[in-house]
Amino acid sequence: MKAEFLRGHLEGLLLAVLTDEPGHGYLLSQRLAARSGGELAVPEDSLYPALQRLERQGLVTSSWTSADGRRRRVYRLAAAGRRQASASARDWKRFSVAVDQVLGGLA
Amino acid sequence: MTAVDRYLQELGNALCSRGRIRRRLLAECQAHLADAAATSSDEEAVSRFGSAADLARSFDTEIAARRAVRATVASIVGVVAVGASTVSLLNGADRLATAEAVWVVVFFPRRRRPLSQCCLRHCGLRPCDTDPQHLPTPRCCVAGTSRPWHFRRRLCSPPALPFPVTPLPGRCLLAQRRPPSPRSSSVGLARWHDGSNPIQGVAAGQSRRCKKSQASKRRPARRNCCQLRLAPRCVGGNRLRPDPTHHALPHSGPEPERFALVCAGSPSRIFPASRSTRS
Numbered sequence: 316m317k318a319e320f321l322r323g324h325l326e327g328l329l330l331a332v333l334t335d336e337p338g339h340g341y342l343l344s345q346r347l348a349a350r351s352g353g354e355l356a357v358p359e360d361s362l363y364p365a366l367q368r369l370e371r372q373g374l375v376t377s378s379w380t381s382a383d384g385r386r387r388r389v390y391r392l393a394a395a396g397r398r399q400a401s402a403s404a405r406d407w408k409r410f411s412v413a414v415d416q417v418l419g420g421l422a
Numbered sequence: 423m424t425a426v427d428r429y430l431q432e433l434g435n436a437l438c439s440r441g442r443i444r445r446r447l448l449a450e451c452q453a454h455l456a457d458a459a460a461t462s463s464d465e466e467a468v469s470r471f472g473s474a475a476d477l478a479r480s481f482d483t484e485i486a487a488r489r490a491v492r493a494t495v496a497s498i499v500g501v502v503a504v505g506a507s508t509v510s511l512l513n514g515a516d517r518l519a520t521a522e523a524v525w526v527v528v529f530f531p532r533r534r535r536p537l538s539q540c541c542l543r544h545c546g547l548r549p550c551d552t553d554p555q556h557l558p559t560p561r562c563c564v565a566g567t568s569r570p571w572h573f574r575r576r577l578c579s580p581p582a583l584p585f586p587v588t589p590l591p592g593r594c595l596l597a598q599r600r601p602p603s604p605r606s607s608s609v610g611l612a613r614w615h616d617g618s619n620p621i622q623g624v625a626a627g628q629s630r631r632c633k634k635s636q637a638s639k640r641r642p643a644r645r646n647c648c649q650l651r652l653a654p655r656c657v658g659g660n661r662l663r664p665d666p667t668h669h670a671l672p673h674s675g676p677e678p679e680r681f682a683l684v685c686a687g688s689p690s691r692i693f694p695a696s697r698s699t700r701s
Contacts, residue, residue: 340450341457359470360477363450364484371488387453388446 321355325365326374327403328355330396333375339387340366366390374399425464426455429474436478439485447481 321328332338332346343366344357369375374396380389392400423431430452437444451471458467471477 339453341454358472359451359454360472360480363447363477364480367481367484385453385456386449388450 321357321361324403324407325357325361326369327400327407328357329362329365329369330374330392330400330403333390333392334397334400337389337391339380339389343390369396425468426452426459429455429468429471433474433478436475438478438482443485451477 328347329343332343332350335346338346340359340362344359344362347355347357366375366377370377370390372395374393375390376393377388377390379386381387430448433451434444434448437447439447455464455467455471458470
């Protein structure tokens with residue numbers, strides 16, 4: 316899928332994959348690809364700036380953890396991020412229904 | 423050197439951010455690439471990661487947006503602090519010149535210099551022996567104090583925030599935002615000269631509001647403007663005459679009852695207005 320399709324939805328997708336459990340950047344991209352059936356491959360040049368943006372907005376928190384001899388920055392969903400994830404899901408449903416009404420008949 | 427190391431070096435060179443934020447991003451990318459390389463080769467992990475220049479650009483843009491907000495807040499705080507310290511300096515020089523409330527209006531310079539730099543230059547932190555002809559014309563700062571009996575009214579007035587207004591003399595925003603009062607203290611930037619050596623500094627004096635009948639018919643927007651008259655002063659044994667073209671406030675109105683001049687390296691001085699020093 317084109318990377319342009321992800322633009323504007325990347326924050327919502329990251330919040331969605333963080334609702335299950337915390338994770339570091341690589342794990343989040345893997346989780347996103349797995350849940351989308353391999354369709355959504357997050358470009359890494361957008362992944363880390365997006366995570367920083369979410370952290371600045373107070374939607375996620377992060378901390379360094381060490382596992383297997385490696386230090387990783389693990390991101391966790393904050394309470395505000397959980398509410399934002401729910402709001403993003405509602406917005407997306409409305410949007411997808413509207414787009415489907417326009418484009419669905421052409422498929 | 424592996425492909426991951428080369429990529430991290432390239433990313434480090436492309437990043438403009440410095441310090442802890444830079445180290446954090448590089449560490450995160452290193453961990454990400456190490457995880458990706460564990461399931462495939464280094465080259466494949468690097469190719470999937472994308473261009474280092476693009477990542478650095480995205481990250482720097484994000485950091486710049488965050489720092490711009492911080493810098494703006496810091497500038498506003500710095501400017502207000504400088505203005506308040508200038509007013510307190512003026513008031514502290516004379517026991518009679520008490521002010522219960524302080525308000526500060528800061529005007530952005532026309533050349534859009536950093537606010538803190540501009541105010542530091544124009545609020546007395548500049549050597550007096552510097553030739554003012556080579557310095558930008560002051561347009562950035564006007565500060566004022568209130569009289570004790572107008573304490574509540576001054577506090578209700580809103581000018582404790584900077585306004586992007588230039589040039590100062592033409593707008594008189596200071597006066598328009600002040601509550602009507604027959605007389606109040608004012609501080610402004612002004613320039614004096616003794617024929618050859620001009621001195622530029624902060625001046626304070628009593629001012630009145632114009633009556634409507636005194637306002638210019640050609641420029642009705644200047645009605646009720648605050649007027650401050652700067653009298654010639656003797657500084658360091660030299661008689662200085664005010665330069666009418668470089669007053670922060672209009673050069674007309676009543677004579678000031680008290681008067682202050684602040685120069686760098688010397689304490690603020692407030693002069694009682696006397697006939698011997700008036701023109």
